[in-house]
Each structure stands twice: as C-alpha cells, then as structure tokens.
Amino acid sequence: MRRKRDKQQPEPDHLTDEERMAGERAKLLFTTLRDENLSPSEKEELWNQVGETISQRKQRSFGTFWIAAAASVTLLLLAGVGYLVFYKNTARTMQEFAARGSNGPDETQLILADKRVVSLRKDNSSVEYKENGALIQVDSSSTIGQRVAGDQQFNTLIVPYGKRSVLTLADGTRIWLNSGSRLVYPSHFDARRREVYLEGQAFFSVKHSDDVPFHVYTRDMEVKVLGTEFDVSAYADDHYTAAVLTTGSVELTTRGQSLFGSEKTKITPGTRAVYDQQQATLQTGQVDVQEYVSWKDGYLVLNSAPLTEILKKLSRYYRVDIILKQPKLAGVRFGGTLDLQENIRDILEAISVSTGLNYKQQSSERRYVLEESTIRP
Template sequence: MSNNQKAFDKHLLDLLTKFKNGEATAAEIREIDQWYESQSANSGYTDQLSADEQRETMQKMLRNVKAGIRQEAVPVVKLRAYQKVKILGIAATLLLVVATGLYFGLGRQRTVQKQLAVANDIAPGSNTATLTLANGKKINLAALNNGQVASQSGIRISKTADGQLVYESIASETVSGSQPEFNTIEVPAGGQWQVILPDRSKVWLNALSSITYPLHFTGKERNVKISGEAYFEVAHNPKMPFKVHSLNQTVEVLGTHFNITAYPDEKLMKTTLLEGAVKVSAGKQTNMLVPGEQAQVSGGNMAVTKAIDVEEVVAWKNGYFKFDENLEAIMTKVAKWYNVEVVYQFEPDPAVVYAGKVSRAKNISSLLKIIEFDGDVHFKIEGRRVIVMK
C-alpha cells in the first residue's frame, strides 16, 4: 500500500468516525457520498457473477480487508470483548464494524439487493390518526381536508397543512356545563401525529400511541393520559403544573421538553428529559431529572440513567431512526412504524449491536438491506410479515 493510499484511508476513516459521532460537516458528508458513488460505479463487474459467486468473492475481499485493518485500524468505540457493533450509515449503505477492528464499504450493495427476498415492498408510515370527540364521534384525520374539524364548548379544532391538530379558544362561544369534556387522539401502527393542546403545549405521537386530554384545563393541574410514545413541549405555566399519566407512572412538569415511551407490551417505561426539569413518580419512588437523564420504570421500580443520547431517543420525531441496539430492539421499532409482523427463524444474539442513522421515509426493503449488509442476517417480506433468517 502506497503512502498516498495509506493517507487517504486514514482520512476516510477519520471522516467516517466524525459522521458516526454526528460531527461531520456538510462538506465532509458530501465528500463521503462522492467516495461512495465512485466505489459503486466501479463495482458493476460483479453483476456478471451468480449470487453464490458474488458472496464467495465478497467473503474473500472481507478477509483481506480484515487482515489489513487489524494491523493499522484506529479503534473508534471500546466495547466488551463479547460485543460486536455494526455501524450503519452513508446514504443507508455503509457498514463499519469497530469492535472487531473491521472496516469495509459499499461494493457489496449489489449483492445484498439480490439476497433480500421481497414479494412486495412496504411503504413507510405516514400522518394518520383518529380523533374521538367528547360526544363519542370518531373522525379519521388523514381523510379530512385542511381547515376546521369540529367546534366544541368554546374550542375550535383545526387541521393544518403540515399535519397538526390545533385547539383554539373561540371568544364568541360560551362554555356550557361544569363536567370536564375529553378528546382522544389514537395513532395506529404505521402512523404518527402532532397536536397543539388548548394550553398551547405541543405533543408528537409515535406509531401505536394515544393521548387523552380535556378541552379546557381547569383547576390546579393540567392532566393528560398517554399510551405508547410521545414527545412533549409543554407551555410554561408555574401556577398550573402539567402532569402526564401513563400506566403506573406520572411525570410532572411546569414547562419543558421531554419524551415518554410507555408501550403496554414493553417491559420498560422511559422518560427522557431534553430541557428544563421533570419529576417522575412510580409507586413509592420519585426522582427529579435534569437534561440528558432518563428514568426507567419497570413495575414499581425506577432507575435513573445519566448521559443518555437524546438524539437517539427523539430521532423518530425528527424523521429518522438512530440505532444503537440489538436486532430485536430494532425490529420492534420497525414493526410499529411499518405496521408489520416480525417472525424469527432463529434467536438473535442480544450482544450484537447495530448502530447508525436511517431515514424513516424509506420503504422497508431499503432499511432491511442495510441490516443485511454484512450477511449475518437476512430477511424475507411476505405480505405484511417480515421473516428474519440466518
């Protein structure tokens, strides 16, 4: 290997490391993408080989790369010896395996495309939800035109062009009755929605999630109830604390940004704080969180984890997946967003951790090809079922 090639390899590895850590500039990302395109353009000769021949050729290439990198690799992430990290990135096609000292890229994409068995592709989730009014009437929000949806007890409910539901007070109408009235938004699998509550607090709902809230916040507290996953930006009101109830947990705030994951079928409830302060209560335990901390509740037990990757936690709200977890955890998120059933033909190793960023706007086959990239796992799509195979 020439000195120039060694210098370029080190430069490229530095760029990839910065990209993985979220530190790459726009110019550096363009440079990486240009390198990828040049590699892809030069890999067309493999199309003349059968799938088995391509796989055998790639394995030989990987062994050679592995042998070379072991001598010169710069470790990026330190992991326990039994762990292996597969880092997914660069236009959703780049794989970087750091824990084993192995780095390789992109000519393999053509082979992977032939390995994934796709009977029919599945589109990503979209803005869709059902609103249940105080009188029990159900409204399919996705089917409505933009504009006024309903009017209840002095509140006008409108749908905006960017997929929000907005509650506004109508001064000309008089609120009648003393009994509180509630609305509920339910988001199905393969959906997401955003609502601006009557107090101007903003809530984003992930797939298979719901929120119930009053038309008017009265009394000493603002109370809402959720199931699933929701991100909150709570309007500040020191005279009326905002409380979020989920399963056996309550989160109390005055005005702040936080994310709650509280799916009934998952073992842990997680509350992650981005700004401000929150008080998390479960059973007899109570903890105050500061930004970057996460409360994890299982049953009546609570633990607080510090220095959480908040970007990973709220990636769903910002339109992408950020993985740093094992295959089953990833496929749980995939099942909710793409509205699919996941079936395993083997028991995945929980110590194998995949890390990287992938857009949630891609069809499911694009995401599965990335995970397939190093050949350890394969997928088959049958209807709305994804079969995970060795």
C-alpha cells in the same frame, strides 16, 4: 385478619359512647384500605404498626387503644393511600376513557367528548386546538367545533401502528404521538391543572406556566413539569415505562399498585429514567437523547442497539411483522442512522448489509423474516 384480632382482644361491655365511636372510625379506615385493593403483605404491615401502638400503651384502656389505632392508620392513609385516591379520581378517569376507544383502527381517530369520531387519513396527521379548545383544526384543511363550557370532558386521539400525529393543545403545548399510541386529554384546561394520559409513546414540548403544572400519567408513572421537553414511552407490550428529558427538569413519581411502592425522583437533561414493572424498580442514567427522541423527526439514531429492540420499533412504525428466525440473533447489535422516510424493505436491506444478516418477504406484504445468511446473492 379481623376474626383473629377479635379473638385476641374481645370488646369490653363497659366502653363509653366516645370509645365506641373511635373504634367505629378506625374500622371505617380499615374498610377504606380494603377498598384500595392492598395486598395481604401490606395489610399485615399496617396491622404490625398498629400492634406497636398497642404495646406502647398497655396501661391504657381498650377504648384508648382504638383512638391510638385510628390515629396511626390515619397517618398511613395520609402518607400513602391519599396518593392512590388522588390518582383514582383523575388519571384513572382518563385511563377509562382510553379503554373506550377503538381497538386497532386503520386510521388515526379523534374521539370528541360528545362521542363524535373524526378520522384523520394522513400517515402524519395534525390536530390543533384554538379558541381555548372551542375550535379544532384537522390536518390544516378542516375545522370543527366543540362545546367547552360546563363540566370537564375528555377527548381521545388514537394513532394506530403505521401512523403518527402532532397535537397542539389550546395552551400552546405540542405533543408528537408515535405509532400505536393514544392520548386522553381535557377538551380544555382549567385554571389549576393541565393533565393528560398516555398509552404508547409521545414527545412533549410543554408550554411553560409557573402557576399551572403539566402532568403526564401512564399506567405506572406520573411526570410533572412546569414547562420543558421530554419523551415518554409506555407501550402495553413493553415491561417498562421510560422518560427521557431533553431540556428543563421533570419530577417523576412511579405508581406501583401498592401503598408502599411509589417512588419520586427528579431528572436533569440527558437523563433517562426507566421503571421496570416486573422488578418494581426505577433506574436513571445518562444517555444520548437523540436515540430516544429522533423518531419524531423521521429517523432513528442507534448506538449499538439490540436488534430485537430495533425491529420492535420498526414493526410499530411501519405496521409490519418482522420475525427473527434464529433466537440468538436478538442480541446482534446495530449502530447508525435509519431514515424512516424510506420504504421498510430499504430499511431492512440497510440492516442486512450492516449485520451480515439476510431478510426475505413472505407471502403477506406485511411480514418479513430476518435470518443468518452464509452466501448472499
């Protein structure tokens, strides 16, 4: 792209020092854009906007063009790239910490900033921060300490499939982490911001603060609140990220990996917002929130939910493989309430009775097959 521009508009030898400095500033800005990994189409759009600036100022000298181009690009940077840089300096740091944790541990793990690893053996564990984060109570039975002075450090809570955990932060915010989730958060909050990074699913009951907003980051969405209750689902193997609001209000900002792809919206109670990663679209609609948040209380409320979606939730919750033998069964819908305190076999039996399907357990105790049944024993 640069070679093409140079060919069309060679740099005159009579430029003043001021004009050359303006040109260098513009080139530096375009270098910054390249560092943000913009797609070719986005770079083309930027150059088109600069081109419009040129056509409107044909009577000006080449040096004046560079000054105008630098101003145009600066405005674009302030509007778009500034957001990406901000995200890079905050949420991406926590995202990197999330990637450092164990891959699929058998037990829930709390990884402290000093790299200590605390194992939580209960299926439903609890972690509570006290004394501004200096003390951490684990499963109401043991207490550990951590250093909270100095530079901001991050802790990570990893909840494998088949486990759940409730986290209480030092500010009083409570977070229910579902199976197959991990949360990265500061060892203590500063006086200006409260930020966490989520992979998986969590229900948040945020302690209200007029002065310090609470931010939940995922791979492609930011949720900003002052104090409210909501659920966020951001599993890596789902093609979407969703947020469901139960009380209060939240502000959502989607983050496509592009300069022009972000979208901001506010939702009200009873609303579900879904960002489709493949289509890069955000859709909102009214829902029965219990269908999306009841898991934290140990049951699933289902309103004609697709069987494939139900089985994915059960697979995560119980850490089992459930196979649909006939692909056409994926569209079978199920309504009712499933008690997640029951054994997985009891759950599958309830589904079988309601749908007319049959299930069987294979040689592995964690593998089940669901299929059509013509005659039930």
